[in-house]
Amino acid sequence: GESVGLHLPTLSVQEGDNSIINCAYSNSASDYFIWYKQESGKGPQFIIDIRSNMDKRQGQRVTVLLNKTVKHLSLQIAATQPGDSAVYFCAENHNFNKFYFGSGTKLNVKP
Amino acid sequence: NAGVMQNPRHLVRRRGQEARLRCSPMKGHSHVYWYRQLPEEGLKFMVYLQKENIIDESGMPKERFSAEFPKEGPSILRIQQVVRGDSAAYFCASSPPGFSGGETQYFGPGTRLLVL
Numbered sequence: 001g002e003s004v005g006l007h008l009p010t011l012s013v014q015e016g017d018n019s020i021i022n023c024a025y026s027n028s029a030s031d032y033f034i035w036y037k038q039e040s041g042k043g044p045q046f047i048i049d050i051r052s053n054m055d056k057r058q059g060q061r062v063t064v065l066l067n068k069t070v071k072h073l074s075l076q077i078a079a080t081q082p083g084d085s086a087v088y089f090c091a092e093n094h095n096f097n098k099f100y101f102g103s104g105t106k107l108n109v110k111p
Numbered sequence: 112n113a114g115v116m117q118n119p120r121h122l123v124r125r126r127g128q129e130a131r132l133r134c135s136p137m138k139g140h141s142h143v144y145w146y147r148q149l150p151e152e153g154l155k156f157m158v159y160l161q162k163e164n165i166i167d168e169s170g171m172p173k174e175r176f177s178a179e180f181p182k183e184g185p186s187i188l189r190i191q192q193v194v195r196g197d198s199a200a201y202f203c204a205s206s207p208p209g210f211s212g213g214e215t216q217y218f219g220p221g222t223r224l225l226v227l
Binding site: 041042043044045046049089091098099100101102103104 | 115144146151152153154155156159167169170202204214216217218219220221
């Protein structure tokens, strides 16, 4: 099966700094990727997605970068805020009906 | 427009009992997905259903687990003869017909199952 994993289990940043969360995936056939945010006691919340024909996509304060050569995905959060504290998951998808999730990175934002 | 609803939010069962988890998709959504999440891990796909049809159950354990999405009413994930290893958070997600991206797939708050 597919394998999606993250390099860093916990990331602590100062409020106002930029955060970078990384993700590696193993299935080269995956053509669609999503970053989710999960707060304690809640379900995952969609943040941003990217399709495999792109290498960068920007949203509000977030940017996703995709490097298909090394099968690597990253999420950049600009000007990190305390409300960004959560667990972040990358997920891959290649047939639009199910997603394979990584193990997550916990982001701690220090005030 | 209410989001995806799951109930109960917390469920405690003793080994050998049955657990029934319910998921009401968002209005207008006819696709339902179930995922399981163990502590400190990501979500693992279990099953994908449309009304009255199981589309993909490749993530479902072969025994004791079943899912349905009837024409009327919520989707049900049923776990028979629960064991301690079934303790996890179970999340449901729904999406409208014609998948168009992750932004149209919404997750519920989850049911936390604890097997004693």
